[in-house]
Amino acid sequence: MTLHIGFLVFPRVQQLDLTGPYEIFSLLPSATVHLVWKDREIVTSTTGIGFTPTTTFAECPMLDVLCVPGGIGVNPLMQDAETLAFVRRQAERARFVTSVCTGSLVLGAAGLLEGRRATAHWLARDALAGLGAIPTAGRVVRDGNLITAGGVTAGIDFGLTVVAELAGREAAETIQLHLEYAPAPPFDAGTPETAPPPVVAAVRDRLAGSRAERQAIIAAVGRSPATV
Amino acid sequence: MTLHIGFLVFPRVQQLDLTGPYEIFSLLPSATVHLVWKDREIVTSTTGIGFTPTTTFAECPMLDVLCVPGGIGVNPLMQDAETLAFVRRQAERARFVTSVCTGSLVLGAAGLLEGRRATAHWLARDALAGLGAIPTAGRVVRDGNLITAGGVTAGIDFGLTVVAELAGREAAETIQLHLEYAPAPPFDAGTPETAPPPVVAAVRDRLAGSRAERQAIIAAVGRSPATV
Numbered sequence: 001m002t003l004h005i006g007f008l009v010f011p012r013v014q015q016l017d018l019t020g021p022y023e024i025f026s027l028l029p030s031a032t033v034h035l036v037w038k039d040r041e042i043v044t045s046t047t048g049i050g051f052t053p054t055t056t057f058a059e060c061p062m063l064d065v066l067c068v069p070g071g072i073g074v075n076p077l078m079q080d081a082e083t084l085a086f087v088r089r090q091a092e093r094a095r096f097v098t099s100v101c102t103g104s105l106v107l108g109a110a111g112l113l114e115g116r117r118a119t120a121h122w123l124a125r126d127a128l129a130g131l132g133a134i135p136t137a138g139r140v141v142r143d144g145n146l147i148t149a150g151g152v153t154a155g156i157d158f159g160l161t162v163v164a165e166l167a168g169r170e171a172a173e174t175i176q177l178h179l180e181y182a183p184a185p186p187f188d189a190g191t192p193e194t195a196p197p198p199v200v201a202a203v204r205d206r207l208a209g210s211r212a213e214r215q216a217i218i219a220a221v222g223r224s225p226a227t228v
Numbered sequence: 229m230t231l232h233i234g235f236l237v238f239p240r241v242q243q244l245d246l247t248g249p250y251e252i253f254s255l256l257p258s259a260t261v262h263l264v265w266k267d268r269e270i271v272t273s274t275t276g277i278g279f280t281p282t283t284t285f286a287e288c289p290m291l292d293v294l295c296v297p298g299g300i301g302v303n304p305l306m307q308d309a310e311t312l313a314f315v316r317r318q319a320e321r322a323r324f325v326t327s328v329c330t331g332s333l334v335l336g337a338a339g340l341l342e343g344r345r346a347t348a349h350w351l352a353r354d355a356l357a358g359l360g361a362i363p364t365a366g367r368v369v370r371d372g373n374l375i376t377a378g379g380v381t382a383g384i385d386f387g388l389t390v391v392a393e394l395a396g397r398e399a400a401e402t403i404q405l406h407l408e409y410a411p412a413p414p415f416d417a418g419t420p421e422t423a424p425p426p427v428v429a430a431v432r433d434r435l436a437g438s439r440a441e442r443q444a445i446i447a448a449v450g451r452s453p454a455t456v
Contacts, residue, residue, distance in 0.1 A: 015254075016407065019247035019277070023380070026243075026275035033275070047254035048261070049247070050280055101408075122408055139412045151408025152251070156381065161414050173417035173427045178434065179244065180329075180350055180379025182418030183411035184367045186389050189401035190410030199401045206406065 003166055006034040006063040006090070008083070008106070009053055012073030015045040016152050017100040021067065024159030027175045028167055036060045038082060046071050057086040065162060066090045069155070070101030070121060072210045078109035078217050088112070096162060098147045100155035105214070107148075108133055109221050117143040121151035122192055123207055130218040153190075156181065231394055234262040234291040234318070236311070236334070237281055240301030243273040244380050245328040249295065252387030255403045256395055264288045266310060274299050285314040293390060294318045297383070298329030298349060300438045306337035306445050316340070324390060326375045328383035333442070335376075336361055337449050345371040349379035350420055351435050358446040381418075384409065 005025045007018050025033045037043055037053040044050050055061075068087065077083050087110040091097045099107055104120045107113055108131025118133040119125055119141040128135040139154045140147065140161050147165075149158035160181070164172035189195035195203075233253045235246050253261045265271055265281040272278050283289075296315065305311050315338040319325045327335050332348045335341055336359025346361040347353055347369040356363040367382045368375065368389050375393075377386035388409070392400035417423035423431075 014251075016247060016251035019244060019251075022277065023242075023244035023247075023275055035277075047251055048282075049250065049263075052278060054276075139410070140414070151406075153384065153407050153409040153411065157412050157414060164414065169415065170424075170427060170430075173415050173423060174430045174434075176413065176415055176417045177420065177423045177427055177431045178379075179381050180418055181381040181413055182367070182422070183381065183413065184385050185404065185409055185411065186368070186385060186392065187397065187401050187404055189404045190408055192405065194410070195401060195405045196398075199398060199405055202398075202402045203405045206402075 001030070003028070003031045003064045004034065004061050005031050005065040006036045006060060006067065008068045008087070008103070009035045009037045009043050009051045010073045010077055010083070011043050012071050013043070013045050013051070013069050014071030014101055014152055015047040015049050017069035017071060017103065017155050018045070018051070020153065020155040021100060021159035021162070023179065024156065024163060024175055027178055028163055028171060030167060034060060034063070036086075057082065060090070063090050063094050065096045065098060065166070066094045068099040068103035068106045070099070070103040070105075074102045074105050075210065075213050075217055077106050078221055084110040094145070096145050096147055096165065098149070098158070098162065100149045100158060101151050104128060104133070104148045105131065105218070113146070116146055117141055118146065118148040119150050120148065123204065123211060124214065127214055127218055130222040229258070231256070231259045231292045232262065232289050233259050233293040233295065234264045234288060236296045236315070236331070237263045237265045237271050237279045238301045238305055238311070239271050240299050241271070241273050241279070241297050242299030242329055242380060243275040243277050245297035245299060245331065245383050246273070246279070248381065248383040249328065249387035249390070251407065252384065252391060252403055255406055256391055256399060258395060262288060262291070264314075285310065288318070291318050291322050293324045293326060293394070294322045296327045296331035296334045298327070298331040298333075302330045302333050303438065303441050303445055305334050306449055312338040322373070324373050324375055324393065326377070326386070326390065328377045328386060329379050332356060332361070332376045333359065333446070340374070344374055345369055346374065346376040347378050348376065351432065351439060352442065355442055355446050358450040
């Protein structure tokens with residue numbers, strides 16, 4: 001039986017949030033991976049690489065796994081009724097409802113995180129509280145059928161975790177070896193706890209604009225949670 | 229001054245070989261990242277995701293960094309005179325000549341690895357000897373201005389290594405933290421030494437076809453190395 005795995009794509013999606021787990025799911029023989037958006041026009045990611053949706057909200061089959069990646073483009077989605085309705089509709093029946101990075105904010109805006117443990121990029125995790133979630137530190141955080149991943153590259157650890165759930169540990173290990181995933185970062189700056197303070201300050205500075213925009217949107221949507 | 233970083237794109241490129249380091253280089257403020265192919269028609273990667281070239285062999289500026297990703301599509305490239313001529317022309321002046329995964333085989337077929345230490349995906353590393361290189365185990369292997377990475381996900385460690393060379397350690401650490409790259413693989417199967425034997429057998433089996441095809445091509449081009 002084919003497993004249908006669908007990524008929400010949208011303008012200014014963070015490219016690697018999507019392409020990391022997409023690569024992993026594509027190597028699962030039983031899976032068909034979809035890129036879903038309102039229409040089939042190419043959407044441009046944060047890096048400039050474009051993605052062509054393979055299906056639309058209207059035509060997308062019921063998904064076994066719904067995955068919402070993050071990126072600066074998440075901000076308008078949190079107030080986009082059409083997107084939130086699609087996410088809610090798929091989440092009702094999906095075996096796993098998932099996100100990478102700030103994608104969890106879209107799940108929250110759709111009313112799917114009420115009282116549930118979830119994570120996000122380290123600079124966005126606190127914002128989950130404004131959407132009813134219990135912000136939880138972790139590279140991959142599971143609460144029932146909800147699986148959320150931390151920032152960007154956490155999507156790779158997440159992808160292997162989900163494959164193990166869907167098809168067993170050996171299937172996940174086979175993909176891990178195929179992709180030679182034995183990471184060896186040249187530096188130890190991947191978390192705010194381990195990075196030098198000037199590096200933490202530089203990232204906070206770079207992302208200050210999107211963070212402020214996000215907080216304003218959550219203050220607005222948090223007052224009228226879209227849980228209907 | 230703008231740094232020009234160019235990825236060769238081609239049909240059946242391994243998607244994450246390219247998208248991992250592409251994400252990293254895109255976050256380097258001083259860099260412009262190019263996708264280079266013979267024409268500007270969309271090319272389809274191994275996963276089905278398409279890439280639209282941003283420039284062509286004829287129009288590409290001289291690159292500071294040339295990067296050749298891998299994938300099954302590498303096999304025909306090893307015998308493609310137009311591609312090999314482009315690679316040689318850029319390599320003459322590039323500050324760094326680089327590859328991810330089986331991309332190093334294209335550098336070898338272009339005559340650029342003679343007597344030099346280089347690496348590739350663990351299942352392709354031995355093939356480098358047939359192209360004059362000294363096959364070398366390692367996630368990121370450097371020999372002078374030649375920087376080659378191991379299989380697929382090694383491209384992320386590679387990307388950070390190259391950014392540190394181009395712009396300093398703090399620039400690389402800033403990107404690492406932005407991407408929350410503190411990997412935590414759920415399993416320890418990323419190398420043939422650590423993976424369970426049935427997993428190693430499964431990957432060998434999956435990749436047997438492309439490996440046989442590769443070996444036949446290298447036996448042919450190895451007899452007439454394209455070093456002119």
